[in-house]
Amino acid sequence: MDGFADAAVPLWLSLKVAGLATLVVVVPGFLVGLALSRREFPGKAVVETIVELPLVLPPTAVGYMLLLTFGRDGPLGRDTLPFDPGILFTWRAAVIAAAVMALPLVARTARIAFDGVDPRLERMAASLGMSRWRVKWSVTLPIAGRGLMAAALLGFTRALGEFGATAIVAGNIEGKTQTLALAIFNDINEAHEERARALVVIAVVIAFAAISLVGWLQRRDKKLRGEA
Amino acid sequence: MSEPFFDVELRMALPGFSLEYRLQTDERCVGVFGPSGAGKTTAIEHIAGWRGGATGHVRVGGRTLFDSARNVALPPRERGIGYVPQDILLFPHWTVIRNVLAGSHRRNGGSGLDVKVDHVLAMLELTPLLERPVRLLSGGERHRVALARALCSQPDLLLLDEPLASLDLRLRRRILGDLVRVRDELGVPILFISHDATEVQVLCDRVQRLSRGAVVAEGTPASVFGARSGVPAEDYENVLHGEVAHISDFTARVVLASGHELLVPRSGVDKGDRVVVGVRADDVLVALSEPKDISARNILPARIAAVAEEGEAVSLAVVLTGGGDVETELGVNVTEGSLAELRFEEGQDVYLIVKSRALEVLTSIPKP
Numbered sequence: 252m253d254g255f256a257d258a259a260v261p262l263w264l265s266l267k268v269a270g271l272a273t274l275v276v277v278v279p280g281f282l283v284g285l286a287l288s289r290r291e292f293p294g295k296a297v298v299e300t301i302v303e304l305p306l307v308l309p310p311t312a313v314g315y316m317l318l319l320t321f322g323r324d325g326p327l328g329r330d331t332l333p334f335d336p337g338i339l340f341t342w343r344a345a346v347i348a349a350a351v352m353a354l355p356l357v358a359r360t361a362r363i364a365f366d367g368v369d370p371r372l373e374r375m376a377a378s379l380g381m382s383r384w385r386v387k388w389s390v391t392l393p394i395a396g397r398g399l400m401a402a403a404l405l406g407f408t409r410a411l412g413e414f415g416a417t418a419i420v421a422g423n424i425e426g427k428t429q430t431l432a433l434a435i436f437n438d439i440n441e442a443h444e445e446r447a448r449a450l451v452v453i454a455v456v457i458a459f460a461a462i463s464l465v466g467w468l469q470r471r472d473k474k475l476r477g478e479a
Numbered sequence: 480m481s482e483p484f485f486d487v488e489l490r491m492a493l494p495g496f497s498l499e500y501r502l503q504t505d506e507r508c509v510g511v512f513g514p515s516g517a518g519k520t521t522a523i524e525h526i527a528g529w530r531g532g533a534t535g536h537v538r539v540g541g542r543t544l545f546d547s548a549r550n551v552a553l554p555p556r557e558r559g560i561g562y563v564p565q566d567i568l569l570f571p572h573w574t575v576i577r578n579v580l581a582g583s584h585r586r587n588g589g590s591g592l593d594v595k596v597d598h599v600l601a602m603l604e605l606t607p608l609l610e611r612p613v614r615l616l617s618g619g620e621r622h623r624v625a626l627a628r629a630l631c632s633q634p635d636l637l638l639l640d641e642p643l644a645s646l647d648l649r650l651r652r653r654i655l656g657d658l659v660r661v662r663d664e665l666g667v668p669i670l671f672i673s674h675d676a677t678e679v680q681v682l683c684d685r686v687q688r689l690s691r692g693a694v695v696a697e698g699t700p701a702s703v704f705g706a707r708s709g710v711p712a713e714d715y716e717n718v719l720h721g722e723v724a725h726i727s728d729f730t731a732r733v734v735l736a737s738g739h740e741l742l743v744p745r746s747g748v749d750k751g752d753r754v755v756v757g758v759r760a761d762d763v764l765v766a767l768s769e770p771k772d773i774s775a776r777n778i779l780p781a782r783i784a785a786v787a788e789e790g791e792a793v794s795l796a797v798v799l800t801g802g803g804d805v806e807t808e809l810g811v812n813v814t815e816g817s818l819a820e821l822r823f824e825e826g827q828d829v830y831l832i833v834k835s836r837a838l839e840v841l842t843s844i845p846k847p
Contacts, residue, residue, distance in 0.1 A: 377554065
C-alpha cells in the first residue's frame with residue numbers, strides 16, 4: 252500500500268488548489284450566470300463566448316495565455332505592476348489556472364440554476380417591498396441554492412482534474428505544484444505504477460462521490476419545486 | 480373637483496389587438512369581468528408595475544404610480560400594491576409564516592391602513608398552519624396564504640386575479656366570504672378580476688366588462704349583468720344582499736336592503752349574519768296576479784322595468800315593489816312563448832315566485 256502513502260502529498264495539494272480555485276470562481280461564476288440568465292445587454296453573445304472559451308480551447312492554449320498575462324512584462328507581470336505578484340510556478344498559479352478552467356462550467360450550471368427561478372417570484376418579492384439586493388439574497392439565491400451548490404461542486408471537480416493549463420503556468424514541481432493530475436502523468440512517464448494506480452483510484456472515488464452528490468442535489472431541487 | 484380614487488388610463492399593443500383600459504371611479508371595490516384573453520391580467524399587471532410598454536397613467540388615491548407623459552414609472556416595490564396573481568407565487572422555500580411576513584416590513588404607503596398580522600391570520604384561519612412549508616399546502620390554503628401575505632404588506636390597493644378560479648365550490652364560497660370581510664373589516668381598496676359574474680356581484684359595487692382589450696360596459700353589477708346589459712342571460716344569477724332576521728331548523732328568513740323578505744335554506748347561517756343569496760334568472764317565475772295555494776315560499780310584488788328579447792331568449796329586468804328606498808332588481812328569464820301569451824311589458828305590475836330551494840346562500844359573514 253505504499254502507493255497510497257505516497258499519494259498523500261499530491262492529493263492534499265490538489266484538494267487545496269481545487270478548493271481555493273472553487274472559492275475564487277464561485278462569485279464571478281454565479282454573477283456571470285445570473286447576468287446571462289436575467290439580463291439582456293449589448294454584447295451578451297460576446298460575454299457568453301468569452302466565458303465558454305476555456306471549455307473548448309485546448310487547456311494548454313489557455314495556459315499559454317495565462318503565462319503571457321502573468322509573465323514578466325504581461326499586464327499582470329512584475330514589470331507592469333509596482334510589485335512582484337509572485338504567481339508563476341507556485342501553487343497560486345495552479346489555483347488561477349484551475350479557476351479559469353472551471354469558470355465556464357460554474358457559470359453555465361449557475362445560469363441553469365437561475366433560469367429555474369421564476370422571475371415572477373422576484374417580481375412578487377419586489378412588490379412586497381423588498382429591495383433589489385434583498386430579492387436576490389432571500390429569494391433568488393435560496394431557490395437556486397441547490398443548483399448553485401451543484402455548480403460549485405462541478406467547478407471543484409473540474410479544478411481537481413485540471414492538467415494542461417496548470418502544467419504551463421505552475422509547472423510540475425513535486426511537492427510544490429504537482430497536483431494529482433500532474434502526478435499521474437509523471438508517475439506513468441517514470442513508471443511509478445504503484446502510486447499512479449493509487450492516484451487513479453482516489454480520483455475515481457472523488458469523481459464518483461461528486462457526481463452522485465450533484466445528481467442528488469438536482470433531484471432534490473426538482474422535488475422541492477414540485478416537478479417530480 | 481377632486482380626482483376620482485381610481486384614475487387609470489392605459490393603452491398598449493398586444494398580439495392581435497390593443498388594450499385600451501380605463502377606470503375612473505370613487506368606488507373602492509371594482510370588479511373587472513370578462514372572458515380569458517380579454518386583457519384583464521395585462522391591465523392589472525401593468526398597474527402593479529410588472530409590465531412595461533404602455534402609455535397613459537395610473538393614479539390611485541391621488542398618488543401617481545405611472546404617467547408616461549411625465550415619465551413617471553414607480554418600480555413595483557414603491558407602488559404599495561398587494562397582488563394575488565392567478566399563479567399565487569408563494570415563496571417555495573419558506574414556511575407559511577415567513578411567506579405571510581415577507582412584505583410586513585414595508586412602510587405604509589400613506590393609506591393610513593394598519594393591518595394587524597394576528598387579525599389577518601385569525602380571519603383567514605391560518606394560525607394552525609404557520610410553521611408548515613408551503614409546498615405541503617392544499618390549493619385553498621395556498622390562496623389564503625397569498626391573500627394574507629398581500630394584506631400584511633399594508634397595501635394601498637389589493638389586486639386579485641381570479642383568486643377563486645381553481646377552487647372547488649365549497650372553498651370558493653368560503654374565500655369569497657373572506658374577501659368580503661377583507662373589504663369591510665380592513666377597508667382595503669380592491670380590484671377584483673374574475674370571469675364569474677356571480678363572484679363579481681357578491682364582492683363589487685362597480686363592475687367593468689372587458690372584451691378584446693376594451694371596457695365595453697361599466698356600472699353597477701345590475702346594469703352590467705342584468706337584463707338590460709345585453710349579456711347573454713342564460714347563466715345569469717341574481718345576487719341579493721341581506722341579513723338573517725330569523726332562523727328555524729331548516730330555513731332562514733333574510734331581509735333584503737329594500738325591506739323584502741326571502742325564505743332560504745338555512746345552510747349553516749345564524750341570526751344576524753349578513754348573507755349574499757343567489758338565485759338563477761331561470762329559476763324565477765312571473766305571474767300576472769298574486770298566486771294563491773302554491774307551494775313556493777317566496778312571492779314578491781314587482782314591476783317590470785325592461786324587456787329584452789334576443790332570439791327566443793327573453794329576459795326581464797324586474798324591480799321589487801312595496802319596499803323601502805333601496806331598489807332591488809332581478810333578472811328573470813322567460814320563454815318567447817310566455818312573453819307572447821302574457822304580454823309582459825315595461826311598467827307592468829307582476830308577482831315573482833321563487834321556491835326557497837332555488838335560493839342559495841352564496842356566502843355569509845357572521846355577526847361581529
